Amino acid sequence: MSDDHVYMSLAEGHDDGDARWAFGTGFEDPLHGISTAVPDAVDRGELAATCLELADDALVTAQRLAEWTTRAPELEEEVALANIGLDFLGQARLLYARCGQVDGSQRGEDAYAYFRDADDFRSVRLAELPNGDFAFSMARLLVFAAWRLAHFEQLATHADPVLAAIAAKGVKEMTYHRQYAAEWVVRLGDGTDKSHRRMQAGLDQVTAHLGELFAAHDARTAVLAVLRQVTEAAGLTLPDVPPTPVGHGREGDHTAHLAPLLAELQSVARAHPEATW
Template sequence: MNDDHVYLSLSEGHPEGDGQWAFGTGFEDPLHGADTTVPDGIDAEELASCCLMLADDALIAAQRLAQWCMCAPELEEEVALANIGLDLLGQARLLYARVGRVDGTGRGEDAYAYFRDAARFRNVRLVELPNGDFAFSIARLLVFSAWRLALFERLTDAADPILAAIATKAIKELEYHRLYAAQWVLRLGDGTTQSRQRMQRALDEIAPHLAELFTPHASLPVDPTSVREETTAVVDRVLDAAGLVLAQTASAAGRGRDGLHTEHLAVLLAELQSVARADPQATW
């Protein structure tokens, strides 16, 4: 995909009704030029559900990272977290665009991002939890990126070529996300007494929410057992080097995939969606 049109569109006039809340006006569909026909033998409903879940995970995680802007410990980390969030937002765009082609509605990305209530989102609960301190956000990013990378590596063999291509494109991004988080976990775990305590507390706080990541779902064509093994091996290797531990909890898996979320998601969405919902027909 060529992004030159993004910059050119900033100086061009845009006809009324051509607006997109998410990305301004004049931007092409992220799947522009691709054959989006659903191949024979693929259940379109399950494919749409799969892409929607993965897109929601990315969108909500990106929004949480965006909240670090002007709040990160250093300018360099603020830029890094913003760029990771933009990577995830790009993944969400592609996946939402795929949903709109597959579910038969023809809806664009904005319809999924801005005009659904919390109960219609299908993200895992881990990504919707408030940021907490820097240690919490880093601990979450390590687990989330390690899990999402393991998941997407398997989705490169997905029967749907568009989903496979999206997964392939995202792998390099997720590898960097995982590396960035791992480096900070090592610094904090092997730093001062306070940084070590904060890092361990953060790991203890996210532990009850991990079971949901590895819960089977009919729409996800990936064996959660293999994803769990790889994710756990990566995270444990980082934590061992940092002298930290991720507790194994007996907590029941959350049901974010079924639309049952924490109270935090509705608050996040109110902020994310407020401008678009104030004037849904606006163009800019």
């Protein structure tokens, strides 16, 4: 690989290398050729914090989506959800790599993903909640994708070229995720009486967490516009957004669900911390 290959540049010098990720190495990086230098005008601490938060959101979401494998209503949906999860995992990898480069630690992706405890994660609480039924998961994906898409659209013009490139790539992915979830919300909301009830219940549960999302990044206008359009088409009622957040995952205030999720995610890496494959 040439020195200007961004992913390899980010991984360069990390003690754990890049051999432990299941997808291996040598793939074509979407950030190839982009300078990894941090512009003088960019606050390295703020940049690292942003990358870490977004990476944690993505990693936890990817793990929850992976849990639908063999459990989704149809084989086609299993494949779709697995692919969406891989999109999130790809975002997490790049964001962790950038974080390790700019926060001074030179940690690699494995260190962030596998060797931090729940209290150290800065993901939003919505991402860590159990999947529940399919309606809840689709409501969560719709809200999360709409919120993250609005965030990425702003970050696509960030002064840091690497974060901007990651966000620009993510915009395309999140647009598809939002559309996929919206179609299912309409399909279930406008389906049978049972599917309508379950879709409304899922929407009610997810909306309760909007306050935390808007506190983490205020995309209220964009998110609510999407939700109004989708719920109207689905014949659903959009609940009021609670005036105060239910919690602050960005501050390490998580539900009891995150630790078990991480225990499963991190089990192999912690049992064999020096293993390579």
